[in-house]
Amino acid sequence: MSSVPARIVEFETIDSTNTEAHRRAVAGERGPLWIRSDRQEQGRGRSGRAWSSPPGNLSATHLFTPTCERTVLHQLSFVAGLAAYDAIAPHLGSGAPLQLKWPNDVLIGPAKVGGILVESANYDGAIVVIIGMGINIAVTPDIEGRAVTQIDLYGAAPTPNELIQVLARNMRSWLEIWNDGHGFAAIRTAWLERAHAPGQRLTVNTNQRYLEGTFAGLAENGALLLATGEKAPIKIEHGDVSLASTLPLSEKRA
Amino acid sequence: MTLTFKEVSEIMKIIDASDCEEVLLELEGIKLVVRRGSSETTLAAPLPASIASPQIAVPPTTAQVQSAQQPVSTASNDVTTGTQIRAPMVGSFYRRPSPDQPSFVEIGTHVNVGDPLCLIEVMKLYTTITATIAGTIKHLAVEDTQLVEFDQLLFVIEPD
Numbered sequence: 001m002s003s004v005p006a007r008i009v010e011f012e013t014i015d016s017t018n019t020e021a022h023r024r025a026v027a028g029e030r031g032p033l034w035i036r037s038d039r040q041e042q043g044r045g046r047s048g049r050a051w052s053s054p055p056g057n058l059s060a061t062h063l064f065t066p067t068c069e070r071t072v073l074h075q076l077s078f079v080a081g082l083a084a085y086d087a088i089a090p091h092l093g094s095g096a097p098l099q100l101k102w103p104n105d106v107l108i109g110p111a112k113v114g115g116i117l118v119e120s121a122n123y124d125g126a127i128v129v130i131i132g133m134g135i136n137i138a139v140t141p142d143i144e145g146r147a148v149t150q151i152d153l154y155g156a157a158p159t160p161n162e163l164i165q166v167l168a169r170n171m172r173s174w175l176e177i178w179n180d181g182h183g184f185a186a187i188r189t190a191w192l193e194r195a196h197a198p199g200q201r202l203t204v205n206t207n208q209r210y211l212e213g214t215f216a217g218l219a220e221n222g223a224l225l226l227a228t229g230e231k232a233p234i235k236i237e238h239g240d241v242s243l244a245s246t247l248p249l250s251e252k253r254a
Numbered sequence: 255m256t257l258t259f260k261e262v263s264e265i266m267k268i269i270d271a272s273d274c275e276e277v278l279l280e281l282e283g284i285k286l287v288v289r290r291g292s293s294e295t296t297l298a299a300p301l302p303a304s305i306a307s308p309q310i311a312v313p314p315t316t317a318q319v320q321s322a323q324q325p326v327s328t329a330s331n332d333v334t335t336g337t338q339i340r341a342p343m344v345g346s347f348y349r350r351p352s353p354d355q356p357s358f359v360e361i362g363t364h365v366n367v368g369d370p371l372c373l374i375e376v377m378k379l380y381t382t383i384t385a386t387i388a389g390t391i392k393h394l395a396v397e398d399t400q401l402v403e404f405d406q407l408l409f410v411i412e413p414d
Binding site for chain 2: 026044070071073074075076077103104116117118119120121122123124207222223237238
């Protein structure tokens with residue numbers, strides 16, 4: 001993994017920093033590069049969902065070219081979550097319940113403060129990774145059906161430019177620890193230290209089914225372990241995970 | 255070769271009574287993967303239509319048959335000719351960039367090298383699978399949103 005500091009390019013307005021990263025990758029860019037924009041007109045999240053990107057919040061994308069096997073690229077979801085968490089944490093007052101939710105949502109309490117979209121593609125034989133990050137600093141976007149919040153409700157708000165400097169340093173550090181997948185055990189441990197507590201009630205919506213259970217940790221490959229009352233936790237490798245209400249499952253079903 | 259529903263159930267009962275954490279059973283034309291404690295049990299084609307994509311609960315493993323992969327559409331049943339595009343990783347297969355957008359490709363779509371064919375998602379990493387050769391899509395092997403195994407056939411492209 002290269003430890004070369006990443007360049008940062010900035011825009012006032014852009015369609016999407018991830019889309020710009022793909023355009024640059026097609027043109028031969030291999031990173032490490034950060035792209036930041038004050039505003040995104042077509043910001044996007046997972047599954048093609050729109051991601052609101054008003055001025056005052058951070059909208060940025062990291063492009064780089066790891067040398068790992070493709071089978072460990074999913075671990076970068078956790079690496080990115082750690083970098084975002086560590087960039088936000090110093091700006092929050094003591095006691096603010098900052099936490100990670102599988103695999104890389106950054107929450108304050110139950111509300112989302114940062115979202116991450118990790119993509120990879122093969123460009124001319126090179127596996128390029130493109131990680132988009134949206135962090136709500138001064139504005140809370142309206143996301144239907146989701147609890148959302150912003151940093152400055154909990155402490156001194158950085159500017160987007162200040163935050164990306166910290167984020168870039170954090171990402172570089174965590175990528176060095178990850179070491180193309182050889183250091184994932186340390187990533188997993190650090191992630192668990194920053195995640196919600198074991199026993200947290202979760203709901204999981206995969207394409208095939210809806211599950212309820214409690215958080216039982218991470219498998220060695222990073223899969224979510226969901227305890228559902230069966231003798232062994234279920235390994236979840238895909239699906240939307242939400243913090244469930246505090247009601248006991250039996251009451252919730254009723 | 256095909257397996258009946260009863261035969262699949264019997265196999266899973268035997269596995270359930272064992273201490274195995276993971277079983278990979280490969281027969282002629284069939285691959286059965288069972289992981290204890292996982293949400294995934296995968297049967298690869300061919301299967302009788304009656305068990306093409308059922309949900310079979312076999313407690314206490316919680317194993318379920320989730321993806322009996324059969325060709326979803328094809329211009330020709332011959333997938334041995336043409337360039338095969340296979341899954342580079344395990345994950346969820348998406349034919350569309352988002353649920354409200356059209357598929358990247360259909361049977362008959364002409365693609366150039368580098369054109370996107372599908373997405374595979376695992377743990378929120380979305381990998382774009384691209385065409386490695388210019389040609390025409392001849393065969394679509396996987397349904398949208400299904401789980402795919404490593405090296406599973408996704409597409410066949412008839413080269414220009």
